[in-house]
Amino acid sequence: MRFLLLVLIGLFAVRGEAAEKLGAPELISLAQAHSPELRAGIEASFEAKDLKEGTAWAGHGPDFFFAVEAPSTPTLMIDDAAGPAMTELPGAKLWYSVAHIEPVSRLHEFHYLVDGTKFGGRLDLPVFGPLSYLQPGVPSGKLSEKLTHTSKIYDGMKSEYWIYVPAQYDATPAAVMVFQDGGGYINRDGNNPILNVIDNLIAQNKIPVMICIFINPGDISDSPGTPTYNFVKAYSDKWHRTLKDSMRSTLYDTVSDKYPRFLRDEILAEVGAKYNLRKDGYSRAITGLSSGGICSFNAAWQMPELFSRVITWIGSFESIQWKEDPAVPDGGQDYSDKVLREPHRNIRVWLQDGSNDLENPNYGDWPMANIRMANSLKTRQYDFHFSFGKGTHNSGHGAAQFPEEMTWLWRDYDPAKTEQQFMPDLAEKNKPYFRVTITSRDSAD
Numbered sequence: 353m354r355f356l357l358l359v360l361i362g363l364f365a366v367r368g369e370a371a372e373k374l375g376a377p378e379l380i381s382l383a384q385a386h387s388p389e390l391r392a393g394i395e396a397s398f399e400a401k402d403l404k405e406g407t408a409w410a411g412h413g414p415d416f417f418f419a420v421e422a423p424s425t426p427t428l429m430i431d432d433a434a435g436p437a438m439t440e441l442p443g444a445k446l447w448y449s450v451a452h453i454e455p456v457s458r459l460h461e462f463h464y465l466v467d468g469t470k471f472g473g474r475l476d477l478p479v480f481g482p483l484s485y486l487q488p489g490v491p492s493g494k495l496s497e498k499l500t501h502t503s504k505i506y507d508g509m510k511s512e513y514w515i516y517v518p519a520q521y522d523a524t525p526a527a528v529m530v531f532q533d534g535g536g537y538i539n540r541d542g543n544n545p546i547l548n549v550i551d552n553l554i555a556q557n558k559i560p561v562m563i564c565i566f567i568n569p570g571d572i573s574d575s576p577g578t579p580t581y582n583f584v585k586a587y588s589d590k591w592h593r594t595l596k597d598s599m600r601s602t603l604y605d606t607v608s609d610k611y612p613r614f615l616r617d618e619i620l621a622e623v624g625a626k627y628n629l630r631k632d633g634y635s636r637a638i639t640g641l642s643s644g645g646i647c648s649f650n651a652a653w654q655m656p657e658l659f660s661r662v663i664t665w666i667g668s669f670e671s672i673q674w675k676e677d678p679a680v681p682d683g684g685q686d687y688s689d690k691v692l693r694e695p696h697r698n699i700r701v702w703l704q705d706g707s708n709d710l711e712n713p714n715y716g717d718w719p720m721a722n723i724r725m726a727n728s729l730k731t732r733q734y735d736f737h738f739s740f741g742k743g744t745h746n747s748g749h750g751a752a753q754f755p756e757e758m759t760w761l762w763r764d765y766d767p768a769k770t771e772q773q774f775m776p777d778l779a780e781k782n783k784p785y786f787r788v789t790i791t792s793r794d795s796a797d
Contacts, residue, residue, distance in 0.1 A: 373397045376410040379417040380450050383439075391441050394419045394448065403446070406464050406472015414456050414479055419448045420464060420472060427465040429473070435462070457481035457756060459706075459741050459749040475708050476748035478543070483755035486540065486548045490555045491519035495538055495547070501622060505614045508575030509599065513567035514538055515623055516547060518554050520561045525630045527562035527765075528623075530615060530659075532604060532640030532647050534566025536747070544751045549758060559762040560635070563627050567619060569600035587676055591714075604640070604647035605673040607682040609654040611647060616658055632770040637661035637761060641747050643668045646684045649701065653690070656697045660774070661761045663702045665750030666743075669725050670715040685716060688724035691732055700774045701729060701736040702757050704750045706743030707791065718745065723786050730785060735774035738786065 374382075374397045382390040394403070398419060402408040406420045420426055420438075428435035428449050438447040453460055456479050463473025486492060496515040503509040513534055518526075531537050537546040546564075553559040572581045573595055580602075588598035603611050623629065630636065638648040638659040645667030652659040674683025682690065705722035712718075719740075726738035737760060743749040750757070764772075 374410075376412040376415060376417050379410055380415060383417065383448060383450050390448070391444060391446065394441075394446065407474055409462070409474070409477065411453075411477070411479065413482065413485070414453050416451045416453055416477075416479075417448065418451065418462070419446065421445055422447055422464070422466050422471070424467055426471070428462065429465060430462045431460050453477070453479050455479070457483075457752055459743050459752055461742060475706070476743045476746050478748040478752035480545065480752055481755060483549055483552045484545045484752075487552050487555070490551050492547070492551050493518035493521070501619060503570065503614060503618055505610065505618060506570060506572065506603075507578035507580035509570035509572045509580060510574060511567055511570040511619070513565060513619065515627070516550070516564040516566065517627065518551065518561055518563070520554055521563065521627070523628050524561070525628045525635075527560040527635040527637075527767075528620070528629050529562050529564045529637040529639065530619075530648075530651075531564065531566045532638075532644030533568060535568050537566050544747055544754075546751075546754060549755050553755065553758055558759050560765055560767055562637075563623070563629060565619060565623055569596070569603055571596055572599050583677070601643060601672055602676075604643035605668065605684055606677065606680055607650055607673070607684060607686065608677075608680045612651040612655045612658060615651065616655065633657045633660040634769060634771050635765075635767075637663070639663035639665075641665035641667075641750060642745065643672065646670075646687070649687065652699045652701075653687075653697055656699050660698060661700050663704075663750075663757050663761060665704045665747055666709055666718065666745055667703065667705070667722060667725070668715075668718060669721040670712070670718065672715050685721065688721070688728040691725070691728040691734070696732055696734075698771075698774055699734070700761060701734060702739070702761055703729075703736065704739045704741075704753070704757075706741045706745075706749055708742055708744045710745045720788075723788065727785050730776075730780070733776050733781070735776050737777065737780060740786070 374393045379393055382393050398408040403419060403421045408419045410417045418428055426438050426447055428438055435451050436449045438449045440447050458479055460477040460479055461475045462477055464471045494517050499513050501511045537544045540547050554561055572584050575581050584598045584602050588595050633656055636659045638651050640648040645664030646669050648662050649664050652662045669684045669687050671683040671685040703722055703726055705719055707719050709718040729736040741749050
């Protein structure tokens, strides 16, 4: 620890006014040593806005550092219980605390009490477990440089993507997993440490050796006048959304087989020309969040022979692209009924949402839509799991549980097989339907 403090003190002395941002372990070490450099570390590590609004935090595993500006002593509340006492930095009205939060691999929440009034905090505090950090002795794979694909199906749309090849890949046919909004998953030290989880679980033989494709929504701006451009531009003008955001919605929220065909005929074909990929849907998974969540479910629903395993975080099972294209009769809000009425698909699905997810006057209520989806899947005896918490519309909950999600999704996988009839997990089959209580209003009148 003394060596770490000397390094940090030297860093601040050299850089002076431009101190570098610190992570939770460094901030905690400074706090525990009562270092005079702590204030500079806090100011370099957090936005002034977050300190003033009481939303600043840093975590590593179960160990957290909190900092807040307050006129009087704040009480840190974690999961509605009083946390460790706050310490004031002299002359700054700046308070800090170090906390240990369990259980790991779960979403927690925090806020402050200042003069008896609730202040700041967040409902989305992901506490990562050990599998979210690359474990000692576990080999890490290789992430490609950013690649660009120009689509024929979407009239010249350009899509950026990355390929992740695990260290164990040896040209034997590998399983495949596709991540929508892929650029948000490629930073090992970010809020979605997916690459660490994949490396750890492959090393533990809890998931197969798999090649991962991280693909961003495409950009149609370089192809004006094409049918795809004209459709996306009209949607952009109608809903006052940017062209790129409208392209994302067109790709992800549309209930049709067009995007799955794009993945199959263009992206998977392109990656498959470089690496030996399994061709069976049994060995392929797909995931995404928000519109990327419904997109992932839609891909498996439309083509279960292409993808049979799905993880959807805060999925937007709503009417976002409903009737925008006259050739597409259904919208995302129809999926709970489609599951009930259409032929059973052989897919395995993990759903995640939170009670404080979005409500949108144009489209509907995200949490209720996910609850309906879960109950429809249960009614039709799908192999599914629904993880429902208090979180808002972000990746915190899903990312914290990602090791559990992947282990569940790929349980009983046998590389000697090319198919399996998915049956409901007994632990889920014996549970009742999901029910709701009113929490957002003072009464049920």
